[in-house]
Amino acid sequence: METDRPLDALNIARNKRVIVELKNKVQITGNLKAFDIHINTVLADAEEHDESGALKRKLGTVFIRGDMIVLISPSPA
Amino acid sequence: METDRPLDALNIARNKRVIVELKNKVQITGNLKAFDIHINTVLADAEEHDESGALKRKLGTVFIRGDMIVLISPSPA
Amino acid sequence: METDRPLDALNIARNKRVIVELKNKVQITGNLKAFDIHINTVLADAEEHDESGALKRKLGTVFIRGDMIVLISPSPA
Amino acid sequence: METDRPLDALNIARNKRVIVELKNKVQITGNLKAFDIHINTVLADAEEHDESGALKRKLGTVFIRGDMIVLISPSPA
Amino acid sequence: METDRPLDALNIARNKRVIVELKNKVQITGNLKAFDIHINTVLADAEEHDESGALKRKLGTVFIRGDMIVLISPSPA
Amino acid sequence: METDRPLDALNIARNKRVIVELKNKVQITGNLKAFDIHINTVLADAEEHDESGALKRKLGTVFIRGDMIVLISPSPA
Amino acid sequence: METDRPLDALNIARNKRVIVELKNKVQITGNLKAFDIHINTVLADAEEHDESGALKRKLGTVFIRGDMIVLISPSPA
Numbered sequence: 001m002e003t004d005r006p007l008d009a010l011n012i013a014r015n016k017r018v019i020v021e022l023k024n025k026v027q028i029t030g031n032l033k034a035f036d037i038h039i040n041t042v043l044a045d046a047e048e049h050d051e052s053g054a055l056k057r058k059l060g061t062v063f064i065r066g067d068m069i070v071l072i073s074p075s076p077a
Numbered sequence: 078m079e080t081d082r083p084l085d086a087l088n089i090a091r092n093k094r095v096i097v098e099l100k101n102k103v104q105i106t107g108n109l110k111a112f113d114i115h116i117n118t119v120l121a122d123a124e125e126h127d128e129s130g131a132l133k134r135k136l137g138t139v140f141i142r143g144d145m146i147v148l149i150s151p152s153p154a
Numbered sequence: 155m156e157t158d159r160p161l162d163a164l165n166i167a168r169n170k171r172v173i174v175e176l177k178n179k180v181q182i183t184g185n186l187k188a189f190d191i192h193i194n195t196v197l198a199d200a201e202e203h204d205e206s207g208a209l210k211r212k213l214g215t216v217f218i219r220g221d222m223i224v225l226i227s228p229s230p231a
Numbered sequence: 232m233e234t235d236r237p238l239d240a241l242n243i244a245r246n247k248r249v250i251v252e253l254k255n256k257v258q259i260t261g262n263l264k265a266f267d268i269h270i271n272t273v274l275a276d277a278e279e280h281d282e283s284g285a286l287k288r289k290l291g292t293v294f295i296r297g298d299m300i301v302l303i304s305p306s307p308a
Numbered sequence: 309m310e311t312d313r314p315l316d317a318l319n320i321a322r323n324k325r326v327i328v329e330l331k332n333k334v335q336i337t338g339n340l341k342a343f344d345i346h347i348n349t350v351l352a353d354a355e356e357h358d359e360s361g362a363l364k365r366k367l368g369t370v371f372i373r374g375d376m377i378v379l380i381s382p383s384p385a
Numbered sequence: 386m387e388t389d390r391p392l393d394a395l396n397i398a399r400n401k402r403v404i405v406e407l408k409n410k411v412q413i414t415g416n417l418k419a420f421d422i423h424i425n426t427v428l429a430d431a432e433e434h435d436e437s438g439a440l441k442r443k444l445g446t447v448f449i450r451g452d453m454i455v456l457i458s459p460s461p462a
Numbered sequence: 463m464e465t466d467r468p469l470d471a472l473n474i475a476r477n478k479r480v481i482v483e484l485k486n487k488v489q490i491t492g493n494l495k496a497f498d499i500h501i502n503t504v505l506a507d508a509e510e511h512d513e514s515g516a517l518k519r520k521l522g523t524v525f526i527r528g529d530m531i532v533l534i535s536p537s538p539a
Binding site: 253255259264265266267271272273277290291292293294295296298299 | 452
């Protein structure tokens with residue numbers, strides 16, 4: 001599979017559990033359903049965690065605006 | 078229905094109740110009426126809540142500039 | 155009238171009284187005279203209010219740079 | 232005269248005295264000589280005032296970068 | 309090898325260990341797998357360190373949004 | 386000479402002494418040698434001053450990134 | 463040599479020692495190897511200094527994202 005471009009890495013993570021870290025220090029975990037070139041991202045079964053990792057709330061499906069995102073990483077199982 | 082692109086998720090939420098979280102920590106709930114590629118968003122029957130969830134004011138129809146938005150999620154019923 | 159796009163909602167508010175909330179927490183009320191795709195906005199008979207709602211000053215006609223705007227909403231009568 | 236677009240309002244103010252409010256809370260008054268679509272703005276006979284309105288310095292002609300601007304309004308006589 | 313353009317320097321570092329410093333002062337080390345013109349960057353075997361250099365967490369593969377990046381430098385061996 | 390556009394005002398100041406005020410409150414004086422549409426600016430014989438006007442350091446020739454600039458004004462003689 | 467455009471000044475400094483000042487107040491000195499229109503910049507033999515000028519660390523080759531840069535100036539010998 002193509003991995004030369006950054007978005008290829010996101011493509012590989014599609015339908016897998018990821019951590020999305022936001023600029024406001026919130027971390028959202030969920031199943032990566034969609035993303036675009038602005039890194040606008042949709043997660044399913046999403047949960048919002050504060051900096052310490054404590055669960056803040058369950059979000060279900062969530063659309064995250066790309067410019068709020070610091071990083072996206074596969075979630076530890 | 079198509080769900081490959083992030084804006085498809087917003088399209089599914091059209092005319093449904095959503096929470097829009099802003100960069101200034103305000104949360105606005107309302108019926109999602111319209112959005113565009115900048116994520117400029119229009120809600121009807123909108124209410125503004127502070128971080129704790131307390132109602133700050135009723136806004137009726139509101140246009141929210143996309144670059145203020147952190148996330149959009151279906152509102153719990 | 156077309157309401158599918160966010161700017162349609164602003165178009166409906168043209169020549170009506172609106173509240174424009176800025177990123178510096180100032181609120182400006184006035185008659186919506188003009189706006190563009192950057193949400194650069196012109197109000198007539200505008201008044202500037204602080205966060206508590208207290209009148210800070212009367213501005214007459216005012217041009218507001220779009221990137222300062224959080225939201226635009228019809229003003230309560 | 233055309234007033235449908237926000238920049239029409241600036242055009243009407245050309246060669247008139249305006250207040251330009253900046254994101255750093257400085258207010259600059261001067262005669263509006265030129266502006267462009269980025270709202271880069273040139274004032275003549277400009278004066279810089281702090282938040283309280285006190286004169287900080289006389290600037291003569293000044294070029295203001297558009298992305299620093301919050302609003303532009305006709306100056307009270 | 310061509311080195312006239314900044315992205316050439318990143319190209320030379322591909323598949324090598326780099327330090328990526330973020331605007332939130334976090335430092336992420338990892339093997340540089342991919343980047344694009346926005347400097348969106350993918351690292352493998354990535355580790356997150358705080359300002360003092362202490363390990364915060366292991367990230368495995370991570371996608372970093374380009375606009376969060378301050379600098380990228382080869383990691384000391 | 387054409388003065389309808391903001392960059393015309395900068396053109397008139399070319400090779401003259403100007404003050405460039407930055408978003409970090411630093412003021413740089415120097416001879417305006419070059420600028421572009423992003424307001425990237427080059428000064429010769431430049432000096433950096435703090436907010437109070439005290440000389441911080443001599444810079445010789447300096448390239449200033451346009452997005453850091455608040456305003457450019459002719460320097461008082 | 464052409465010096466009408468700001469990037470010409472950077473071109474003259476190519477392969478010479480420069481100071482790059484960042485928005486986080488860090489100063490990086492190094493040999494200017496490459497830059498592009500975003501002012502993404504590559505330095506060789508780079509050293510990072512804090513605001514007081516004290517050496518923080520040696521970076522070797524470093525890629526600096528353009529939007530972090532305040533100014534670039536020839537380094538005093």
